[in-house]
Amino acid sequence: MRTIKYLALIALSLTAAHAQAQTNPAAELLREIIRIDTSNPPGNEGAVAEFLRPRFEALGFEVSVIETPAAGKAHFIARLRGDGSKRPILLAAHADVVGVERDLWTEEPFGGDIVDGYVYGRGAIDFKGGLAVFAEAVMRLARNDVPLARDVIFLAEADEEGGAYGTGWLARNHWPLIDAEFSLNEGGWIIKRRNSDDVRYVSISTADKFMLSLRITASGHSIHSSMPRPDNAIFALARALSKLSEYDGGVQLIPITRQFFETLALTAEEPEKTWFEDLVAGTDAARAAQADRQIGVDPLLRAFTRNTIAPVILEAGFRINVIPGTASALVNFRLIPGTDVAAFIEEIRRVTADPAISVEILTNDSQEAALASLQERSRQLPSPEDTELYQALAASAREQYPEALVTSYLFQAGTDAGAWRNRGVPVYGIYPYPIDQDDLSRMHGNDERVPVQSLAEGTEMIYRVLVDVAGRGP
Numbered sequence: 001m002r003t004i005k006y007l008a009l010i011a012l013s014l015t016a017a018h019a020q021a022q023t024n025p026a027a028e029l030l031r032e033i034i035r036i037d038t039s040n041p042p043g044n045e046g047a048v049a050e051f052l053r054p055r056f057e058a059l060g061f062e063v064s065v066i067e068t069p070a071a072g073k074a075h076f077i078a079r080l081r082g083d084g085s086k087r088p089i090l091l092a093a094h095a096d097v098v099g100v101e102r103d104l105w106t107e108e109p110f111g112g113d114i115v116d117g118y119v120y121g122r123g124a125i126d127f128k129g130g131l132a133v134f135a136e137a138v139m140r141l142a143r144n145d146v147p148l149a150r151d152v153i154f155l156a157e158a159d160e161e162g163g164a165y166g167t168g169w170l171a172r173n174h175w176p177l178i179d180a181e182f183s184l185n186e187g188g189w190i191i192k193r194r195n196s197d198d199v200r201y202v203s204i205s206t207a208d209k210f211m212l213s214l215r216i217t218a219s220g221h222s223i224h225s226s227m228p229r230p231d232n233a234i235f236a237l238a239r240a241l242s243k244l245s246e247y248d249g250g251v252q253l254i255p256i257t258r259q260f261f262e263t264l265a266l267t268a269e270e271p272e273k274t275w276f277e278d279l280v281a282g283t284d285a286a287r288a289a290q291a292d293r294q295i296g297v298d299p300l301l302r303a304f305t306r307n308t309i310a311p312v313i314l315e316a317g318f319r320i321n322v323i324p325g326t327a328s329a330l331v332n333f334r335l336i337p338g339t340d341v342a343a344f345i346e347e348i349r350r351v352t353a354d355p356a357i358s359v360e361i362l363t364n365d366s367q368e369a370a371l372a373s374l375q376e377r378s379r380q381l382p383s384p385e386d387t388e389l390y391q392a393l394a395a396s397a398r399e400q401y402p403e404a405l406v407t408s409y410l411f412q413a414g415t416d417a418g419a420w421r422n423r424g425v426p427v428y429g430i431y432p433y434p435i436d437q438d439d440l441s442r443m444h445g446n447d448e449r450v451p452v453q454s455l456a457e458g459t460e461m462i463y464r465v466l467v468d469v470a471g472r473g474p
């Protein structure tokens with residue numbers, strides 16, 4: 001009798017374990033997508049599209065696979081029809097990933113293995129994890145036959161990590177397929193407390209920093225290297241870069257970064273708490289400067305607070321016995337929205353001031369056209385927080401993580417969200433799974449991973465948002 005009861009218990013617990021695996025289909029989907037190597041270049045995102053196609057078609061989605069001019073590179077679009085009484089919602093996730101330094105990984109980067117409760121693999125966080133969560137949440141709408149007031153569009157994109165056929169190209173050529181009232185994308189974070197599964201804060205990005213690249217060129221005299229002259233282009237460039245390395249435009253907080261640092265202050269422990277408070281207050285210059293120095297040790301936090309400067313490519317010289325006539329540095333700047341780009345470039349000219357130095361925007365357009373489009377990009381406002389989608393996402397995050405604070409966020413790099421924001425469509429960014437600083441540091445690095453449990457939580461959170469925003473209601 002006892003034995004039978006015991007066996008019954010084992011059978012029950014086996015069923016429970018099985019059910020657990022069954023209730024985390026996002027993790028299973030992620031593992032399969034990691035196994036499709038979409039390192040970009042070349043990307044090969046068409047393989048992900050063909051993998052997804054039968055899964056979505058079986059659930060009644062209208063599927064379009066948009067081939068690009070590059071072989072093997074395609075966008076995947078799946079639409080679940082609503083009654084049309086509201087405009088569509090779109091969930092976008094890039095299917096490409098950055099490459100790997102295989103030798104530095106301990107796990108197989110394209111194996112999708114689960115080790116100690118984590119799915120490992122390139123893209124686990126950025127952004128195949130998000131792709132799997134978004135895909136699973138929208139497929140669950142179909143499986144559960146949720147009556148919809150609006151179309152729900154799922155997009156798996158190509159060329160986010162580089163290349164010519166990303167969402168900009170897609171929007172120019174196939175806008176009606178991806179037009180929506182608002183959209184979800186990658187961006188903000190669900191950050192856990194140190195050594196804990198408790199979530200500290202949920203940040204939802206409503207804007208991205210934008211990129212300016214300048215070519216700084218020094219001109220000198222081309223001559224045999226046995227007879228150097230004072231007007232040496234390489235020395236002049238080195239002096240200009242040296243001045244630039246010491247230049248710092250200082251802290252600039254905009255409303256969304258202010259809100260973000262206020263949230264950090266409320267959820268941090270000392271001494272960080274005081275630093276965040278001092279930085280936001282900005283009233284005591286010495287304390288604010290001290291706070292800025294301390295906070296700026298973290299390159300991510302430093303990036304939120306200012307326009308960043310990074311020389312990335314040097315071009316000078318061609319042989320050992322010739323002093324070249326010119327030397328150039330390509331410098332990449334990431335600017336806070338609202339920056340006056342013309343004034344910023346003038347400031348860089350002032351900092352590097354030297355008759356031998358010229359500064360120009362790196363562009364295939366004319367300087368005037370490039371400047372005009374950068375100024376327009378800078379004026380792009382953050383997506384508003386009073387939309388149904390932002391409110392639903394914030395509410396769903398609070399429901400899932402009652403102990404956490406929710407804040408808007410400025411994404412420190414660029415995303416492919418510009419294709420929608422440029423056209424006035426609000427985009428909200430989130431990596432929809434709780435992670436900690438260790439997990440975060442592996443993004444674009446080695447042994448990238450995401451907790452299995454976090455994928456299940458993220459799917460719940462996004463599913464609730466979709467039911468709330470797209471469902472017809474009771």
Ligand SMILES: [Zn+2]
Nearest residue numbers: 094126127186
């Ligand atoms: Zn990404």
